Amino acid sequence: MTLTDTNPAGTAKLTTLDARGLKCPMPIVKTAQAIKTVTAGEMLEVLTTDPGAVADFAAWSRSTGNSIVEQTVADGVYRFVLQRK
Amino acid sequence: MTTTVAERDLLGLLESAVNEAPVETIVPAEATQSEVEAPVRQLVIINWSGEFDRIMPTLIMANAAAAMGYKTKVFTTFWGLLPFVNDQKRIVGENWMQKMLAFMQRPGISHLKMSKMNFLGMGPWMIGQLSKKYQIASPKELLEAAEALGVEFMPCQMTMDMFGLKREDMIDGMGEPVGAATVLELMTQPNTASLFI
Numbered sequence: 001m002t003l004t005d006t007n008p009a010g011t012a013k014l015t016t017l018d019a020r021g022l023k024c025p026m027p028i029v030k031t032a033q034a035i036k037t038v039t040a041g042e043m044l045e046v047l048t049t050d051p052g053a054v055a056d057f058a059a060w061s062r063s064t065g066n067s068i069v070e071q072t073v074a075d076g077v078y079r080f081v082l083q084r085k
Numbered sequence: 086m087t088t089t090v091a092e093r094d095l096l097g098l099l100e101s102a103v104n105e106a107p108v109e110t111i112v113p114a115e116a117t118q119s120e121v122e123a124p125v126r127q128l129v130i131i132n133w134s135g136e137f138d139r140i141m142p143t144l145i146m147a148n149a150a151a152a153m154g155y156k157t158k159v160f161t162t163f164w165g166l167l168p169f170v171n172d173q174k175r176i177v178g179e180n181w182m183q184k185m186l187a188f189m190q191r192p193g194i195s196h197l198k199m200s201k202m203n204f205l206g207m208g209p210w211m212i213g214q215l216s217k218k219y220q221i222a223s224p225k226e227l228l229e230a231a232e233a234l235g236v237e238f239m240p241c242q243m244t245m246d247m248f249g250l251k252r253e254d255m256i257d258g259m260g261e262p263v264g265a266a267t268v269l270e271l272m273t274q275p276n277t278a279s280l281f282i
Contacts, residue, residue: 021220022220022222023219023220023221023222024145024149025145025148025149025152025222025227026222026230028148028149028152028153029148029149029151029152029230029234031152032151032152032153032154032234033233033234056149059153060152060153063126063153063154063155064153064154
């Protein structure tokens with residue numbers, strides 16, 4: 001499975017974690033719990049409004065080996081598409 | 086442009102590698118590096134204070150570390166042990182002095198005082214209201230999350246004896262009582278960060 005072939009714009013099955021409004025460390029904590037619910041190679045979308053998440057998700061990704069495949073921000077909502085290792 | 090045989094072989098190898106593993110092309114470089122052989126990292130916290138403003142960073146750092154895959158251990162000692170008494174317990178201890186201590190400082194994660202601006206509970210109440218307003222997790226929520234993420238809590242045996250606390254007085258996730266030597270051994274292991282909060 002490649003991301004570009006099967007999931008061009010978030011159309012394929014994508015688990016979403018809505019962590020909007022939550023403050024540190026809960027976006028990372030909820031993400032760590034949610035990533036266990038998807039199988040290896042699958043994507044998890046996380047929405048958060050915590051500006052600290054930009055640095056925190058990068059650190060989390062480096063530490064856990066789960067990759068950030070997409071990262072956008074719109075109207076104060078940070079969106080991360082993570083791929084489970 | 087001319088290419089040597091060696092260069093053509095290299096190009097062929099690269100092409101076949103790309104065709105065989107298309108998933109690899111979307112993985113950011115830094116993620117593949119940490120995948121290679123990341124040693125197990127560890128966070129050890131000595132939690133010696135039972136106050137709201139110190140329990141918070143203890144639990145936040147413990148949660149973040151556990152979420153990042155660190156082996157996380159919290160050694161709770163002296164006043165730092167009382168928040169990890171089961172929230173439902175009111176008076177704990179065996180003799181009148183221990184019971185009196187528990188009466189003056191109600192144990193449990195929902196009954197924390199602040200190190201300053203406590204003002205007979207007014208400070209914690211205001212912080213609680215502000216936390217709700219800004220959706221900041223309460224110590225109780227953070228403790229539950231930490232337990233769910235597998236943070237290990239270790240009580241100090243000496244403190245258990247001093248306060249007259251028994252294993253059944255403590256939260257469900259509390260591990261076996263240990264002493265200073267155990268904690269020192271943990272703290273001096275490789276790839277270990279230790280905090281004294």
